[in-house]
Amino acid sequence: MTLFTRIARLFGRRRFEDELDEEMRFHLEQSIERNLERGMSPIEARRQAMKEFGGIDQAKEESRDAWGVRLITDFIRDLRYAAKSLARVPGFTLIAVFTLSLGIGVNAIMYSFVRDAVLKPLARDKQLNLVEIYNSRADTDRDYxxxxxxxxxxxxxxxxxxxxxxxxxxxxxxxxxxxxxxxxxxxxxxxxxxxxxxxxxxxxxxxxxxxxxxxxxxxxxxxxxxxxxxxxxxxxxxxxxxxxxxxxxxxxxxxxxxxxxxxxxxxxxxxxxxxxxxxxxxxxxxxxxxxxxxxxxxxxxxxxxxxxxxxxxxxxxxxxxxxxxxxxxxxxxxxxxxxxxxxxxxQPRDESYLELFAILSMCLAATVLIVACLNLTNMILARGTNRRKEIAIRLSLGASRGRIVRQLATEGMLLSLLGGAVGLYLSYWAGEAMLAFALEFFAASKFVLSVQPYFDVSIIGVTLAFCALATLAASLGPALRITRPDLVEDIKRQGSGGGAGSNWRRFFSLGNSLVMLQIALSLAMLFAAALFVRSANSIAYMDQGYETEGQVVAHLDYGLTDLDETGLETRQNELLRHMAGVSGEDNVALSSSVPYNFELNWRPIYRADGRQNATETDPYGPKFWAGHTAVSETYFDTLNIPVLRGRTFTYAESTQADGPKVAIIDTQLAELLFDDVDPLGQYIYLGEDAAASGDPTHAMEVVGIVRSPREEIFRRNAPERIYRPFGQARPRNLYLHVASRDEIQEIATLRRELRQFDDATPVLFIRPLASFIELNINTLLIKMAGITFGVFGGVALVLAIVGVYGVKSHAVSSRTREIGIRMALGARSVDVMGLILRQGTLQAAVGIGIGVTLAVGTSRILSAMLYESSGSNTPTLIGSAVILLAAVLTACWVPARRATRVDPAITLREE
Amino acid sequence: MSKKKNSLLQGTVDLLILSTLRAEDRHGWGIQQRIEQIGSEALSLKQGSLYPALIRLGNAGLIESEWRTTENGRRAKYYSLTAAGRKRLEIEVGQWREFSTSLNLLIESA
Known part of the structure; x- marks a missing residue:
């Protein structure tokens, strides 16, 4: 009990202490006075009074305990009262809890990210005082x-x-x-x-x-x-x-x-x-x-x-x-x-942006909570207007204002705690969903994803703090305002606003401006979400420069076997023949790298006759970089990469280690290397060693030119590429490509055939070629961004609608008298509804106007990040705006309908 | 102090306080004076324990308090019985009379 007592004492303790002090002092003074009258000396009189009173501190302590218990019983009574009064308005309660749960849930999940990504590692590094130790060439920051x-x-x-x-x-x-x-x-x-x-x-x-x-x-x-x-x-x-x-x-x-x-x-x-x-x-x-x-x-x-x-x-x-x-x-x-x-x-990398990112995202999340609370404030105010009678009765029955404020705050706290509990659950659920998404990705990748336990003491504590914040923000303000003594003045002022100036002010009042801002922001966010989702979808259809459908890849690592060079050559050639027998000659190929797999091997390329243009920094002539891949002769046919000029490799070139040295390059490299001559038939060196030797037998003849396949999403252009015959590189780590009609079926077939060919085939995985794009980290980033913006935009939309609803409800309830008079003077329901809807529509229009501007700006900024989706974004924007407008009007319509039900007789009698 | 003895004592003190307020509103010192006037030495207790008892009675809704000015111009907190307090007092006094009557009978007939 003492703990509760201590908590309870936090409220109004000062006043209680002062009163108790004064009361006891009065008692002692009276006692001393009586003793003096009885003829005692002043010292004696005081001593006797103290003795009769007993320990002052003990008496105070016991009084405090008794008082603390009172606060708790009051609190429990308030809680019960709040629960009952909330249960009477289930619609309001539902919307309020939902609004708060969104605000708190967003914060909880954001906190969990920040906790796992920044706070925990920072605390650990600080506690253990860890550093990573790198080394570079002396006095520079390169050559690590x-x-x-x-x-x-x-x-x-x-x-x-x-x-x-x-x-x-x-x-x-x-x-x-x-x-x-x-x-x-x-x-x-x-x-x-x-x-x-x-x-x-x-x-x-x-x-x-x-x-x-x-x-x-x-x-x-x-x-x-x-x-x-x-x-x-x-x-x-x-x-x-x-x-x-x-x-x-x-x-x-x-x-x-x-x-x-x-x-x-x-x-x-x-x-x-x-x-x-x-x-x-x-x-x-x-x-x-x-x-x-x-x-x-x-x-x-x-x-x-x-x-x-x-x-x-x-x-x-x-x-x-x-x-x-x-x-x-x-x-x-x-x-x-x-x-x-x-x-x-x-080498060290600057990761201080992580902390900045953490702060920014927490601020963003906190904004959502504050907006949620402000919206709730409007709803509570709207409700408060209806509850004024109830409150007035309680006030007149002798309840102090503090007591009623405390009771209203208890109601707010109950709402916040409910919202917090639902929000925490929502965030946990969302976290799990995202984790499942991530785990699916990481199961196919090469890493383990760190999975932190979601719930810990800190997240519960943080959620409670958010609840406390929400209680303060959403209920204390309205509680003070509703119980304000000059209530009548307040009603009069609101009811009588009729001039053009005050209409203007009302249009841009704090509540209305907030709602317009919310409409604008949610439109911008929904639009951004739509852009990301469209971009992620269009990646699947974009021209990659190779066939992505019906392609399956097996990753084989012959480094796991004991085959020597000759054995390796024989085994790989046999494998290719075996698979060609199953799937058809042109549908099977070997390569040393797969696009979108972050493994492109960049090598320097020189013209064989480049030495004429040698400089001090480039003693072998101009150097160009190109991504190097070793491929079998059927590679270009299998992946449907167009050979624009010349030819592909021959079977002999592809299978023999000591065949003629040939290479196929892409159009971009061809232009870089040979801007003055026809590239076909020219000779190049692959790698610095070959160029340094200057030995013509190490040079490769360019026999074909292809269009380079893409390698990543964010780069607008495919990389420069050079292809070599597979047999001349003979990597132990390789990919077996098979083209078929049905990828899923092909995976099973391929697995079976590989086992049948050789039980010891070192298969690391068999996947559709398209999955390298789908599970590419950049694709995932775009998808994640789409989901994040979508969720935030959705939350913002819901909050905006709740906000409109709250503001309009409040406006309608505080204008009841005005509406009553209008109807008494002959206004029809349609006119009243028009009155409310007209303003709502105008505000929605202003909000949407700002939102469109924001959205256009956002799409400009995002265009650098997004794969340029085909077609214009205008339909998306118009679509989002229409949906938003419809939602806002619905939110206005409910209170507007309530306004039409105002009975002038009743309203005017009430005043 | 054992809990039982405490609650017995508390009950007695509560009854005493309530009865002093039957006729008129009093401040703490006044209640104390009244108990002293009517009570014997056996009922006298540490004056300080009056105040927690007053707060308890207030919590239970049996008495209310108000700051007023005394006849010689001092500010003091006056306590008065609420309707519930008055009712409780009647019941308690009735019970107490019944109890003491039976106790008297028991002692005299023994």
Whole structure:
């Protein structure tokens, strides 16, 4: 009880204390006076009075307790009264709770993003004082590279600055086997890694020093929580084995839910000890000129980043003293706050925008809540006008104004808490939906998505804070206004406004202006949402420069097999022949990369005769960059990429390692390289080494020119490309393309045929080619933006309608007398309805006018982000405006109809 | 102090306070004076515990309070019985009479 008492005492405590004080003082003074009359000395009289009274402090304390209980019983009575009076107006309650739940829900979900993306990592980095350690060429900020194990050991040995340093190395490897084989991100770490980043296993243990020591070759693994869940979440997971490439690893531990390393979003499936480097990469981690490591260090507790930077020089000196010539030195140590999106970056990136983004999005969400509250204020005021009689009766029965304000605020609080509960649930539901969407994407990608538990103490606390804010914003103002003593004046003033000037002012009153602004904003947001959705849809139909329908791709990694070069050549040629037998010669091809898969291999290209134009910076002549792909001879037919001039590769070129050196380039590269001659039959060098040799036998003849397929959404142009015969590159990691009519059926067929061809075919995945575009992160961004704007626009629309409804209801109830008089003077229902609707329509028109301007501006800004959708946006805009206008008029119509039901006799008698 | 003893004492004090207010409104000191006048030493208690009791009675809606000026011009909080308070007093007094009558009978016939 004491806790409640304490809370209860917060209200009106001062006044209570003062009164109690005065009362007791009066008592004591009377007592002393009597004692004096009885002939005691002043000191004696006082002593006696005090004695009879007993402990003053104790009496006060007991009084306070008794008083606190009173507040609580009052509060419970208010709550019951509020519940009853809200239940009497279910429509109002429903709209109010819904409005608040939108406002609070949007804030809760935004907070959960900010919490997971910014607050939690910041708190962790601050607590552990973590930095990422990069290195660049001395005195510049370029030529970054990662670290060798040798350098890492040197850094650990230097006890100048870092408390501890952990090493990690990210890579994509083949995880699983058979049907479950997938290319996924893994991370190899030093033994102290988990200590440094401050996590404890939820099951099992992490690596020991022995397991992570160089060349320890202990096949153990730590699994990500999400990975564990994806494999079924069995209780016997620790102790089971995971296959990575060709090695079976025993799972020794599981990381906590939501941990993906220092990142906030994506991370590896499993962590392996650095001691297994040779099994994964074929080279010992002790190899002095192997630089695979990213380093993360912890600074002494409380040391600011700037102070640490000032002490880097000595550490730097220590490292350079022990450098090898191969280290490309002298080097320079750079420390930076940990990145939130690092999968092996070798240089620091400025991520301060994340905090700014967090603040901005919270502000946006808070605006939604404030607008929701202001709309609610209008509704409560409208209702308050109707409740004035009830309130007046209570006031006349002797209730104090404070008591009634408290009671109205309790009603507001009940609404806010209901809204908060519904909002929290809505946000949770929306979060889950988005997560499901994201998980679907990440199941097909190479990373694990960090899934944080949604509910925690902080989100409950934040929601309660929003509820408190909503209570204050939405109910205290109206409560004070409704109970204002000069109520009659208020009614008179509102009822008698008739002049043109006051009409004008009424049109642009705070409530009306707010509503117009809301109409404008919701139109702009809905329009933006429509643009994003249209853009996302049009991506599916845009001309990619290759056939996307009916195309299926299998990713094969022969690096997982023990085949030697000759075996590989034979096996791949046989595979192609086998599949050609099943699906038809022109429908099967091999390639080294897939468009939209972020793996285009950019290589420098030179003209074989380029040396005539050599300069100091380009000693082999002008250099051009092009994306390089090795393809089999049927590739262009299979993907339906038009060969504009010349020819495709021959079977011999495509299958033999030592065939004639030929290349196919795209029109853009052709123009760049050969603006003066016909490109066909010209010779080029691929790569700096070939150009440096100047050996004509290394040059490639251009035999064909194609139109380049697109590689990403945001770039307007496809990249410059060069294609080489597959057999001359012979990548172990390759894609098998099959063109068919039915993608879904083809996936099953392909899987069966690959097994039949060779049970040991290392299939990482089989997917429709179109899925690379659909699940491309940029496509998803556009879709996400469409959903986000759609949700916000929808919320804004609902709020705008509630706002219009609230304002109009309020206007109608406060103009009841005027309407009554008008009707008594002969105005018909139609006239009254017109009166209300006319103003509503005008306001909607003003709002929509501003909204259209905003929308046009928005689309200008967004056009850089959006794939230019075909056709004009005007129909979309007009469509949105019409829907909005209809909604606004409906919201006006309900109170307008109420106005027509005003009975002049009753209204005028009431006054 | 045990809870039982407390509540018994509280009940008695409450009854005393209510009965002092039957005839006229009084301030805290006045209530105290009245109890002293009519009561014996056995009923005397620490004067300070009067105030929590007054607040409790107010919470229960049995008495109300108002700031007034005393005959010699001082400001004081006056307490008066509400309708509910008056009713409660009647019931309590009735119960008390019944109880004491039976107790008397019991003692004298023993």
């Amino acid at each position: 590279r990662r670290w060798s194990y040798r350098e890492y050991e040197n850094l650990l040995a230097h006890e100048g600055l870092f408390q501890n340093v952990a090493a990690q190395s990210f890579s994509e490897q083949a995880v699983g086997q058979g049907e479950d084989l997938q290319g996924r991100f893994i991370c190899m770490v030093s033994a102290n890694y988990f200590d440094v980043v401050g996590v404890k296993p939820i099951q099992g243990r992490f690596f020991t020093d022995e397991e992570a020591a160089p060349d320890a070759m202990q096949p153990v693994a730590v699994a990500n929580h999400t990975f564990w869940q994806r494999t079924g979440g069995g209780s016997d997971f620790v102790g089971s084995t995971i296959r990575v490439n060709k090695t079976e690893y025993t799972v020794i531990g599981i990381t906590p839910e939501g941990f993906v390393g220092l990142n906030t979003s994506i991370g590896p499936d499993v962590w392996l000890p650095l001691g297994m480097n040779e099994a994964v990469f074929g080279r010992s981690i002790k190899d002095a000129v192997l630089y695979p490591l990213n380093l993360v260090g912890s600074l002494p507790r409380g040391m600011p980043l700037e102070a640490a930077k000032a002490r880097l020089a000595s550490v730097n000196q220590h490292l350079n003293d022990q450098a090898l010539p191969e280290d490309n030195g002298p080097r320079q140590l750079i420390i930076a706050p940990p990145s939130r999106n690092n999968l092996g970056n070798n």
